[in-house]
Structure formats: structure tokens, C-alpha cells
Amino acid sequence: MTPRVMAGLDQAADDVGLTVELLGLRHEDVASITRRLERSRPDVLASLAALPRDALLLRDAMRLDIPTLVVGTTHQFLGLPAVVEDNVQGMNLAMDLLRNAGHERIGLLINRWPSPWVFQRQEAFEKRMLLEGLDPNLIGTCWIGSANHPGYHSEPDGLNTLPRRSLMGGSAFSETLPLDGADKTVIRWLKQTQPTAIVTASYVAMETLGDAIGQLGISIPRDLSVVGLDQHPLASQWLGVEPTLAELPLEAIGRQVAYTSRALADGAELPEVVRIPFQMRQGRSIAVVESNTNVRQSVARQGSIST
DSSP, X not given: OHHHHHHXXXXXXXXXXXXXXXXXXXXXXXXXXXXXXXXXXXXXXXEOOOSGGXXXXXXXXXXXXXXXXXXXXXXXTSSSOEEEEOHHHHHXXXXXXXXXXXXXXXXXXXXXXXXXXXXXXXXXXXXXXXXXTOOTTSSOEEEEOOTTOGGGXXXXXXXXXXXXXXXXXXXXXXXXXXXXXXXXXXXXXXXXXXOSEEEESSHHHHHHHHHHHHHHTOOTTTTOEEEEESOOTTHHHHHTSOOEEEEOOHHHHHHHHHHHHHHHHTTOOOOSEEEEOOEEEXXXXXXXXXXXXXXXXXXXXXXXXXX
């Protein structure tokens, strides 16, 4: 994520003409970074930091009178200028692709991470299903954890306790499993709900789906159509086909960070939030519903899989 945001910053550098320090995803302690800011005194601090404790860094930057903005949704409600991805637009883009292909049995696979984008995407999914006259709980939302991303989990016993209700008041697929059992959660969900299409809300969700469909013998898009929000260079390997994506607009976010930084340094009046739209990348992971043989056939063929 950070390199592509930096690439966007670099593209706009000639137009901006000031020093922007980009605070990325890192594991240094707060005090050491505060000392660095005291030495560097950038014209503007742009923070991609995503942990709750990083709010302390933003407080210290304001104490040092360093103009500060946030990038991404984690800290967008702190009263600082924010440049974020438009999660509602991104989910609607993904849903457009599936609805145009005739899908109604659509599910959402999403990570149980404590960040606003998670709930923005999940709520946008349910609202769009309702707008289409479809039951958002027919397939519903499958919440998963990830052992590969421990920074997003705080459960002391290492368990992933999934929500029992959807945001709109319906049911949500839920189990309590070790974090490395996320693929088993997805297998149970696919067998129980039998969707024709899935929206993966992050690249981690897409990787987990790839593990599950590999065990079930499901072919994309013959048996199941997939659209991903987010991107990853290994996504084609996970699904066995080039995925159709609503891509995070990382370089566009970087360019906007540069322009917002210039305005912030100049003392201009700024909107509280600038939302950058997702961008479609056409792949080969969607089949029209008439030719989609449905996940239930592959699940039936793989009935002996241990879950």
C-alpha cells in the first residue's frame, strides 16, 4: 500500500513544492517517532498509520504545530483533514458488476478488523442488496480472522469471535475458530449458503477464499463468480484466474495527499474528508448467472471434505 501512495505523491511533487513526511505502517514506539518529528519538522505530516495508538502520534504532531492530515479511514474522525478511499462507491462498483451479470445470490467475505472501512463496506453491501430488492441475509456476510495479520486482532486467547448479527439486523455467519481456521469458516459458509457470487472485501479475504475453493474443487468463474475490493500481485494465483477488481486508488490517493498538503500548508480552508473513487480492473472472474453452474454442484462433488 505505502509504496503506491508514495508513487502518487512523487507524481505530484513538482506541483507541490514542499516537504511532506509520510508516516506509514510500522512498529516503532510512539516516543521515538515523536523525537524524529521534533528533528525533521516537515512542512506537513501525512499519516497512513492504522493502529489506535497512532492517534497519540497525531496529537504530538499537533502539539509541535506540524500541519497534519490522515490517509485512510482509521483516524478520519479525529477532526483532521482526511484523504480516504470511497468505500461506498467501491462496493457499489463491485455490486454493479455482479448484478449486471444477473447474480442475486451474492455474499460478502470480510475480515473482522476494527477499522471504519470494514463497516463502511459491509453496510454498503447490505444497503445495495436492499436497494435491489434482495435479501442481504440470504447469503449474508461471512466474517473471518487472519493469523497472518495479528496486528488487527486483540483477542487474548487467539480466537476469532465473529458477530452474530449483521449491521442491518439480520443474521451473520459466525463461528469461534482459531485464526488459522478461516478457510474452514469459509468452506462451511459456502456449503451452508450456496452463493453464485462473492465480493471479497480485502485481498486477505480473497486469499482466504482461494484456500477454501481449492479444498472444495470450485472453479472460478464456472462455479462461483468473484469480485474483489483491493488488489494484490498474487491474486491470480489464489483464484486460478485473473480477478475482476474494484481497485484501491492508491496512486490517486497519493496525488491528492500532495495537493491537500499544499493547501494545508497554505492555510486554505479544506473539506473534512476527500473521498477518492475505486477503479475497475476487468478480469475473468465473473460469469453471467445463466452459465454459472453454482457452487452447490462443486460442494456436492466434494461432500467428503472434513470441516
